[in-house]
Amino acid sequence: MAVVLPGSTAEVAAVVQYAHAQGIAMVPQGGHTGLCGGAVPDASGRQIILNLRRMRDILSIDTLEGTVTVQAGCRLADLQQAVEAKGWYFPLSLASAGECQIGGNLATNAGGHNVLRYGNVRELCRGLEVVLADGRVWSDLSGLPKNNSGYDLKQLFIGSEGTLGVITTAVLRLVRQPRQQLVALVPVPDIATALRLFGAINDEMGEALTAFELMSDFSMMLVARHFPEVVASLPLNSAWSVLVELSRPGTAEDLLSSFSGALDRSIGRTEMNDAVVARDLVQGSRLWAIRNAIPDAQRREGPSIKHDISLPRGQIAGFISELYPLLQDRCSGVRPCVFGHLGDGNLHFNLSAPSAGEAQDFVLQRERLERLVHDRVVAHGGSFSAEHGIGQLKRNEMARYKDEVTLDLMQRIKYALDPDNVMNPGKVLPDR
């Protein structure tokens, strides 16, 4: 019906009050980088989009407290640059940083590369201001790390994808900028070896481990094929590769010697000849470029079916060896493109279409293949949506995999905060 671009919390509240009074549904919207349709209106033409991009001010940076107060429409990259200029670091690390907005990051409880060390964005949030479904403003921007006075209401809004209110302002936790960094690309023959390396690094210097990313040989090959300049002369002859990032604010200790020790103990000196270790930011960013190019490379390769899953780390090897033959059985020649945040147990378990055959045929199998993957995920104790959320795309999965009590509690919370169902209806909660 309309796209509204409010410039302040008061303007958001005024629009919401009006829409609520008229019974008009609203869709809060950030930087259009969500992958599940959570910020996309339905086809009725009777919903209002509330896009917060004009509310992009960084209101204050508190260098003693280590916090930043920022409006929801601020782009993640702009926030990162502003705090880095003051010697601080906001550790949410997403490929979409140049477009995504803080409000959307919070509404979807964004994850990314650094969850291992700093948690999801939920753990980085110290306070919120929210316009509720009836247009009232709820605000707790004190930013205190310890405050046990009543229910922690901000937790309700984080990750609820705009169904309980519109986040307008946030207080976020900062950390000291890393001054020492090591990035390494380590080829490994199997998941078990990768997890052995993970364990050894944790033993030796777990507090410095900021990322532990897995890439299958197929996902690396796609990057080499579609972005040859990114991969350059790297070895590509192992079944899996792990991208490790270690970082520390101090300079007193030597990350390289600790890392070499961990490599030696977990993989063995003779096996680790192919490990590529970058010790400065430029070299490190080249290794990260490989990891970050995978989604685009997969897009160029043709159609794909994507899954954003998490599993207990100990279940991953079994899950994969069980699923691969089942997938071939159902869809001969399907090419799994597996990569992601192994340290968190979160994999992007994507399927590329068989190289022979009709792309159209493959896409028609989406539902069948998704069912197969998600059934196995749940059977192994995992989640069918690790970091991308539910939006519109995975509401059927909610109905299928969530138990009655969980769905009932979610409905009760939704009804308590939005009894008229005007705030982003048709998202997250399945139809009942």
Add this chain to the structure above:
Amino acid sequence: MAVVLPGSTAEVAAVVQYAHAQGIAMVPQGGHTGLCGGAVPDASGRQIILNLRRMRDILSIDTLEGTVTVQAGCRLADLQQAVEAKGWYFPLSLASAGECQIGGNLATNAGGHNVLRYGNVRELCRGLEVVLADGRVWSDLSGLPKNNSGYDLKQLFIGSEGTLGVITTAVLRLVRQPRQQLVALVPVPDIATALRLFGAINDEMGEALTAFELMSDFSMMLVARHFPEVVASLPLNSAWSVLVELSRPGTAEDLLSSFSGALDRSIGRTEMNDAVVARDLVQGSRLWAIRNAIPDAQRREGPSIKHDISLPRGQIAGFISELYPLLQDRCSGVRPCVFGHLGDGNLHFNLSAPSAGEAQDFVLQRERLERLVHDRVVAHGGSFSAEHGIGQLKRNEMARYKDEVTLDLMQRIKYALDPDNVMNPGKVLPDR
């Protein structure tokens, strides 16, 4: 009316179903270490106490995932010992570890010494099983660090002090056991110097800083008077002392040299002659004993009025210098005993009775003095309950300091989950 000691989640559910059907109110209870009366029934004699102490099993320790699954009645110290026997560490550190129970820790979102590095217990919780007010069981014990499939319902129960349900089982995050530790007692002339040291340590090795505790000279003197064996020959001639704990899983780096550098840059070499540095666990525990003896020493000294406050760190010095004369003005000779978790901005701002005069007179001034302290806390952007919660004792403060929207949202959540108000009524939420 009765104390019920269920032995399983099914037994808790059966009791709650029965009580809910009969309209009988229930009070979930752990280890009796809460400080705000949250687990104490009212005087009507018509409430059932649900004490979970028989449910004390450690169900599993997953050393790959780094998690433990434990029943709510398990004592914190028992849990710590069990995971330490396997080389892991549960970083919730409370003086009451020998009595308090995991369920109570979660229901009150317990804080303690190590919040600085590991967060409140909320950040350590990966999953919960809860018996709801009507006796249904809600369970999410998958323990996944990343799972964005619907509202994060466990957040509702953490810190809600048993008013929304009874926590029966939890999955908790573990970390690697520190193998290198440094504890130091550093005399400082003022809060500003203490915060300079805090900044320098964060710059140099923030990821290793596990505690940063403040003690006033009066609080140290009380320990020296009532527990002389604890203080031994330590210097006691500065206005404030800071207890610093650094720890790391690895052994490769030298904490002492990093720490000395930070001391030098923040306080200056000439000033730091009195710093006492312990480098092994025994010496370290002697320094911790001083900090931990303060509450008991204050008890032996006579009556006191306690405040569990948090403030933005930059506000603390101004808050104290403003409040001290006001306190003397209202209550001549009152002796503030200030100590606590400076790194989190959380102080135990306790008042000991004047040494001359009637103790009884002092206790009668509780309400007036509390009002004075909490008014100033709120004026400085702080919280009147940083880690102890609300229970029964601070419900008036909730009514006084929380805005209408916050109280309305809390009531809506309470009503959504416990419409018959049978789950720990008369706690946390103020009368409306």
